Every structure is written in structure tokens, then in C-alpha cells.
Amino acid sequence: MIERKVTVESKVGLHARPAALFVQTAAKAPMEITVAKPGGIPVNAKSILSLLALDARRGEQIVISADGEGAEQILDDLAALVAEDA
Amino acid sequence: MPELTGVGVSPGTGSGPVRRFVEVSLPSPAQAVPHGDPHLERARALAALEAVAVDLEMRARHATRPEARDVLNAQSMMVRDPGLIGGVSGRAMEGATAAVAIGRSFQIYRDMLAVTGGYLAARVADLNDLRDRAVARLYRLPMPGIPVSDEPFVLVARDLAPADTALLDPAQVLAIVTEQGGPTSHTAILARSLGIPAVVGCPGAASIAEGTIALVDGASGVVRLDPSSSDVERVRRAAASRATAAGAVTGKGMTSDGHPVPLFANIGGPGELAAALTHGAEGVGLYRTELLFLDRAKAPSQEEQRDVYREVLEAFPAGRVVVRVLDAGGDKPLTFLPAPGAEPNPGLGERGLRLLRRYPEILTAQLAALASAARGLPVKLQVMAPMVTDIADAEYFVKACRKAGIANAGIMIEVPAAALRARDLAPAVDFFSIGTNDLIQYACAADREVGALARLLDPWQPAVLDLVGIAGHAAHEAGMACGVCGEAAADPALACVLAGLGATSLSMNAPALPLVRAALAAHTMDECRHAAKTARAAASAAEARAAAREHLHALRDMGL
Structure with missing residues (x-):
């Protein structure tokens, strides 16, 4: 399992437009991808409702995990989305 | 020709077929x-x-x-x-x-x-x-929500929730009429910011039949059903006159005899600067800083705050920016500023400066960020506190500002107690800014979001005009500025009255600026003062409005 630990930089947290962009990007990948707060229960990164319920706010860290071919690339893409204030 | 009357909250007229907001009662x-x-x-x-x-x-x-x-x-x-x-x-x-x-x-x-x-x-x-x-x-029932239509329409609803209004399309919606809601409700504020004519608190609106042609006047609050073509024509002409009037006057706000009344924009963040500049704002009269603090686990750092404030301050090199420090609590609770206990009546609880006095580190950090943002810039930075009630509040805030190196510290006048004793507060502060939205709510003991109380939430209530007049007079005696930064300033007729009551500047949502500028430019300061005096002498909001208009002769020609 490959992981990326990133700090949420978007002003609105991982909600609204940043959350939608995140889910749209994750949904394009074939493998399972999960998101969790450090030590928390992982949720499906392709589920906007689960992601909203995770309630990751600006300044908080999240862990994104995936496995399989192309996992490095998709995790980098997702981590970059989270780390920018869009 | 039937006619309904509500509260006009967003000027302009629209006429077209009524489409009703779809409410569906679903079987359990x-x-x-x-x-x-x-x-x-x-x-x-x-x-x-x-x-x-x-x-x-x-x-x-x-x-x-x-x-x-x-x-x-x-x-x-x-x-x-x-x-x-x-x-x-x-x-x-x-x-x-x-x-x-x-x-x-x-x-x-x-x-x-x-x-x-x-x-x-x-x-x-x-x-x-x-x-x-x-x-x-x-169940093959129509889907609830804002109707979809091939042609533009007049949207009629019992009330609109923020989630509904967020989806309104100004290209589709000619006007809005709601049965409930008041002048400071979400619907009214959004309609004004989108420039959609709107009438709220309009009894009987919810029973207008789908497809009826309605002629909506968002200034007077009159909704005509099945209007004659000459009515539509007359109202269209008025709208055209307004557009002409709004485009005719540019430059700084002043009366026809040259008394300056600077016109500012209300903004919630750097995102609204473009609209402010487009509409010719001379600065920012109310910068609500809450947006920076919302939906956060902890308060934004001083550096982050400074960067955002600087963006706003840089937009008006020759102007003025009035920043309101964090106005949290009440209906705007923040995770990192929990109310100290249960508040059965949050509007009267620990909100605004009251909450900041409990969490002084938040205020200190914000003032330091503001002072450092303004360093080296030519703009005049003014900082004010919300929900100031008495001299102890005022002195507390001014002292905190001075400690941070902020030279111009003022207070919002939005609690009736502060308005009534403005003369005691004036010597302690550098300026007043009257927040009419909360002042009305507190003076009339009427919650802004309770539609049934729309009648009481009218800024023309003589009691409210009295409070503005008292604060304006106290500021004048002290040789001090007294702005108005509530929604009331966006009404061109009322804007003239506010100037006549002693408001030295007016701040509003940017799209309202051109008509207010035109209305001021069409009247002398004396006419504004007479209008204010007769409005204060009236016994009701409706009489006050009518009496003031007698002195503001140019409004009719401007389609207002």
C-alpha cells in the first residue's frame, strides 16, 4: 500500500469545489483509493459524501492510500490538489 | 387589475409569466x-x-x-x-x-x-x-426546486432557502416575489447582489397562479397581476430612466451643492474588489472578515491574515478601507471560539466584541495582522468593532487598537444603547459606523430571518431614523465621521435621508452604488436634511417614506 500524507491548504477545507475536484480525479483511476485522517478510519476517495463527512479542514493532515499500477501517479495528483489553495 | 404589495428590497422592475417554486408533498x-x-x-x-x-x-x-x-x-x-x-x-x-x-x-x-x-x-x-x-x-411528481423554463420568468415562492437562491440565474429570473422574508433576509441580499428586482414579505404571493403575467417593482414593493400594456410600458420607462440616471453620474459621491458624501462598498473578501472598483467605490466601508475564519479547525495565522488584508488594502491606494474585526457568535459560531455556555437567544448573547473580549488573543492577532498589512501603503486603514454597547466596550477596543499601532479605531453603532448614548462614546473613539441591519433588528426586537416580522424590519421605521439621527448628531458635535454601512444605504431615497441625518459616508453592496450616487447628485444637502426631518416627524415607516420623497423631487424623474 502506498501512502501520501498531506496538509489541506484550501481555505474551505476539503469541501465544496476542492472536494469535487478531488473526487473527480480519484474516480478516473481504476484502483481503490482511500482517504483518512491520521489514525482514523479510511473512507472511499471516490465518494463525495464520505469525503465531506470526513470534514478535513484547512491545516489538517490527511492520508491518501492506493495500491497497484499507476498508484504513485494518482496519489501525487491527489496530493497536489489537496496541497494547493484552489 | 389585482395588485399585491410587499417590501421592495432590490430595485428595478421585471415583468413576465409567473413560475412558482415547486413544492411537492411526498407520500411517506x-x-x-x-x-x-x-x-x-x-x-x-x-x-x-x-x-x-x-x-x-x-x-x-x-x-x-x-x-x-x-x-x-x-x-x-x-x-x-x-x-x-x-x-x-x-x-x-x-x-x-x-x-x-x-x-x-x-x-x-x-x-x-x-x-x-x-x-x-x-x-x-x-x-x-x-x-x-x-x-x-x-412517484412521477414534478421535481421540487427552482422551475426550469424555456423563457425568462418571475419566480414566486413562499420563501427561498440559501441553497435555492445560490442557484438563481439572473438571465432566467426577471424578478423574485416571496410571501415571507424581510429586507435583510438571504433572498433580499442575494437578489440585490445579482441585480434581480425583488419583493419580499408579500402577503398572497404564494397563491398567484402559474403563468399569470406579473409586473414587479422592486423599489416600491408593488406587484401588479395581468398588467395592461401601458402599465408595463410605464414601468419599463421608469427602469430605463433609472439605467440612464445610474450611468449619468460618475466620480465621487456628493450632493448637487457639492457636499461630499463618500460612497464605499461592502465586501466579504478580496473576491469582491473587482465589483467594488467597477461600480466606482471610493473605498471599502465595511470589510467583513468572517469569511477568513469560517470552517476552520483553528484561527488563521497572522501571516495568512496579513496577506489577505493586504490584497484588499492595495486595491484603494488613494482611498479608505474600513475593516470590521471578527464578528463571530450569535448565528455565526466558530469551532475555535465556542460560546461559553448555552445561549437560548444567540442574537443577544456573546457575539462580536463581546466574544473577542473573552478570547483576546484572537483580537490581538487580527489587529497585528491588519497593522502589518497596512505598513508602507498609502491607503487610510480604519478598524472597527461590532456589537459595542457602552463606554467600557469602546475604550477596550480602542486601547487594543492603539497597542497594535492602529491609529484609526472606531465602533459600529448597532446596539440601540450605543446609539442613544453616542455622545458619551464619541470622545473615546475615532469614528462611528452605523450598522443598520442589526440596529433595526435590535430597535424593533425583530429577528432578521423571521419573515412574518418583515413589516417591522423596515429601515424607514421612524424609531430607527431617530437612532441614526442621534448618533449622527453626536458624531457631528464631536467633529467626527459617522458612516452608514447597512443595507439601508443601498436605497437611493433612504441614502439621501441618511446623509440628511448626519451620515458622512455611505457603504453598500457595490451594484447599488451608481443609483445612490445619482440620487445624491440630484439633491442639495438642504433637501436631504428637510427630507430627513420630515421623515423623522412621521408616525410610521410608510409615512416617513412618503414624506421624505416630497422633498426628494428628482427621484421620480430618475424612475425611483
């Missing part, structure tokens, strides 16, 4: 008769969800505002959420009817979102709306 899911075939129930449920998603996508494609498009796209993603679809499928296969499967699956996510509060509380409303759409689809 428990009453649904199961088909007995789980595969069929699952297929029906999933088809209903997909139909809702397709409808939302279609609306998103037609939306002209990017904000509305984002909301609609996010909603269509929610209906296609793999977790939701999995839950619906599973429940249907276990024997639930399609309606029950949909209802229960949404319930799970609603409960998860409801516990977090803030931004997500609004998403709970979204989920309810999406569930209702899916269930309506199952």
Missing part, C-alpha cells in the same frame, strides 16, 4: 406498496437517482454563474456517489421498497454530515433536497 415512504421483486425495486431506485443526476447536469450546463454551476455539479456527484448507490442497492435487495431504500441511504449520510456543523449543515439541506427529488421522480 412507509406507505409505498412494495412490488415484491427486489430486482425491480432496485432498478426503479437507481433509475430515479440517475434521472436526478441527469437533470442536475442539465441545469449545470445552463447555469450562467460559475458558483451555481459548481453547486449543481457537486449535487449531481452526490446523487451518483458510489457509497450511496451501494446502500440503495443493498437495501432494495434486502426487501425495502425503492422509496425506503433511497430515504434510509440518504439518512446515513445526513446523520454523518449533521454532526459537523458549519459548511456541512448546508449540505444536509442539499441531501434532503436530493432525496426529495429522487422520491418525486419515483
Whole structure:
């Protein structure tokens, strides 16, 4: 399992437009991808409702995990989305 | 020709066929008769969800505002959420009817979102709306919400929730009429910012039949049904006169005899600077800083605050920017500033400066960020505190500002006690800014969001004019500035009256600036003072409005 630990930089947290962009990007990948707060229960990164319920706010860290071919690339893409204030 | 009258909250006129906001009463899911075939129930449920998603996508494609498009796209993603679809499928296969499967699956996510509060509380409303759409689809009922139409229409509703108004398309909606809501309700503020004529608190509106032609005057609050073509023509001409008047006067705000009344914009962040500059604002009269603090686990750092403030301050090199420090509490609670105890009446609780006095480190950090943002810039930075009640509040705030190196510290006048004793507060501060929205709510003891009280929430209430007059007089005696930064300043007639009552500057939503500038430029300061005097002498809001207009002779020609 490959992981990326990133700090949420978007002003609105991982909600609204940043959350939608995140889910749209994750949904394009074939493998399972999960998101969790450090030590928390992982949720499906392709589920906007689960992601909203995770309630990751600006300044908080999240862990994104995936496995399989192309996992490095998709995790980098997702981590970059989270780390920018869009 | 029938006529309804409500409160005009967004000037301009619109006429066209009425489309009613679709409210659907759905049968209780428990009453649904199961088909007995789980595969069929699952297929029906999933088809209903997909139909809702397709409808939302279609609306998103037609939306002209990017904000509305984002909301609609996010909603269509929610209906296609793999977790939701999995839950619906599973429940249907276990024997639930399609309606029950949909209802229960949404319930799970609603409960998860409801516990977090803030931004997500609004998403709970979204989920309810999406569930209702899916269930309506199952029963082949019309989908609730803002109607879709091939031609522009007049939107009529009992009331509109923030989630509904976010999706309004100014290209589609000619005017808005609601039965409930007041001048400072979400609907009114949004309609003004989008430039859609609107009448709220209009009894009988909800029973106007679909398709009726309505002529809506968002200034006077009159809604004419089945108007004659000459009526439509007359109102159109008035609208054209207004457009001409608004475009005719540019430059700084002043009366026709040259008394300057600087005109500023109210903003919530750097994103609104463009609109302020486009409409010729001479600066910012109210910068609400709450946006920076919302939906955060902890307060933004001093550096982050400084960068955002600097962006605003740089926009007006030769002007003035009045910043209101964090106005939290009440209906705007923040995670890192919990109210100290249960507040049965948050509007009268620890909000604004009262809360900052409990958390002085937040105030200190914000003032330091403001002082450092202004360093080296030519702009005149003024900082003010919300919810100041007495001299102790005023002195506390000014002292904190001085300590941070802020030379110009003022207070909002929005608590009646502060207005009544403005003469005691004036020597302690550098300026006043009258927040009419809260001043009206507190003076008339009427909650801003309670539609049934719209009549009381009228800024023309003589009691409110008295309070403004008292504060204006006290500021004048002390040789000090006294701005008005509430929605009241956006009404061109009232803007003249406020100037006559002693307001030295006016601040409003940017789109309202051109007409206010034109109205001031058409009258002398003496005419404004006479209008103010007769308005104060009136016994009711309606009389005050009528009496003031007698002295403001040019308004009619301007279509106001």
C-alpha cells in the first residue's frame, strides 16, 4: 500500500469545489483509493459524501492510500490538489 | 387589475409569466406498496437517482454563474456517489421498497454530515433536497426546486432557502416575489447582489397562479397581476430612466451643492474588489472578515491574515478601507471560539466584541495582522468593532487598537444603547459606523430571518431614523465621521435621508452604488436634511417614506 500524507491548504477545507475536484480525479483511476485522517478510519476517495463527512479542514493532515499500477501517479495528483489553495 | 404589495428590497422592475417554486408533498415512504421483486425495486431506485443526476447536469450546463454551476455539479456527484448507490442497492435487495431504500441511504449520510456543523449543515439541506427529488421522480411528481423554463420568468415562492437562491440565474429570473422574508433576509441580499428586482414579505404571493403575467417593482414593493400594456410600458420607462440616471453620474459621491458624501462598498473578501472598483467605490466601508475564519479547525495565522488584508488594502491606494474585526457568535459560531455556555437567544448573547473580549488573543492577532498589512501603503486603514454597547466596550477596543499601532479605531453603532448614548462614546473613539441591519433588528426586537416580522424590519421605521439621527448628531458635535454601512444605504431615497441625518459616508453592496450616487447628485444637502426631518416627524415607516420623497423631487424623474 502506498501512502501520501498531506496538509489541506484550501481555505474551505476539503469541501465544496476542492472536494469535487478531488473526487473527480480519484474516480478516473481504476484502483481503490482511500482517504483518512491520521489514525482514523479510511473512507472511499471516490465518494463525495464520505469525503465531506470526513470534514478535513484547512491545516489538517490527511492520508491518501492506493495500491497497484499507476498508484504513485494518482496519489501525487491527489496530493497536489489537496496541497494547493484552489 | 389585482395588485399585491410587499417590501421592495432590490430595485428595478421585471415583468413576465409567473413560475412558482415547486413544492411537492411526498407520500411517506412507509406507505409505498412494495412490488415484491427486489430486482425491480432496485432498478426503479437507481433509475430515479440517475434521472436526478441527469437533470442536475442539465441545469449545470445552463447555469450562467460559475458558483451555481459548481453547486449543481457537486449535487449531481452526490446523487451518483458510489457509497450511496451501494446502500440503495443493498437495501432494495434486502426487501425495502425503492422509496425506503433511497430515504434510509440518504439518512446515513445526513446523520454523518449533521454532526459537523458549519459548511456541512448546508449540505444536509442539499441531501434532503436530493432525496426529495429522487422520491418525486419515483412517484412521477414534478421535481421540487427552482422551475426550469424555456423563457425568462418571475419566480414566486413562499420563501427561498440559501441553497435555492445560490442557484438563481439572473438571465432566467426577471424578478423574485416571496410571501415571507424581510429586507435583510438571504433572498433580499442575494437578489440585490445579482441585480434581480425583488419583493419580499408579500402577503398572497404564494397563491398567484402559474403563468399569470406579473409586473414587479422592486423599489416600491408593488406587484401588479395581468398588467395592461401601458402599465408595463410605464414601468419599463421608469427602469430605463433609472439605467440612464445610474450611468449619468460618475466620480465621487456628493450632493448637487457639492457636499461630499463618500460612497464605499461592502465586501466579504478580496473576491469582491473587482465589483467594488467597477461600480466606482471610493473605498471599502465595511470589510467583513468572517469569511477568513469560517470552517476552520483553528484561527488563521497572522501571516495568512496579513496577506489577505493586504490584497484588499492595495486595491484603494488613494482611498479608505474600513475593516470590521471578527464578528463571530450569535448565528455565526466558530469551532475555535465556542460560546461559553448555552445561549437560548444567540442574537443577544456573546457575539462580536463581546466574544473577542473573552478570547483576546484572537483580537490581538487580527489587529497585528491588519497593522502589518497596512505598513508602507498609502491607503487610510480604519478598524472597527461590532456589537459595542457602552463606554467600557469602546475604550477596550480602542486601547487594543492603539497597542497594535492602529491609529484609526472606531465602533459600529448597532446596539440601540450605543446609539442613544453616542455622545458619551464619541470622545473615546475615532469614528462611528452605523450598522443598520442589526440596529433595526435590535430597535424593533425583530429577528432578521423571521419573515412574518418583515413589516417591522423596515429601515424607514421612524424609531430607527431617530437612532441614526442621534448618533449622527453626536458624531457631528464631536467633529467626527459617522458612516452608514447597512443595507439601508443601498436605497437611493433612504441614502439621501441618511446623509440628511448626519451620515458622512455611505457603504453598500457595490451594484447599488451608481443609483445612490445619482440620487445624491440630484439633491442639495438642504433637501436631504428637510427630507430627513420630515421623515423623522412621521408616525410610521410608510409615512416617513412618503414624506421624505416630497422633498426628494428628482427621484421620480430618475424612475425611483
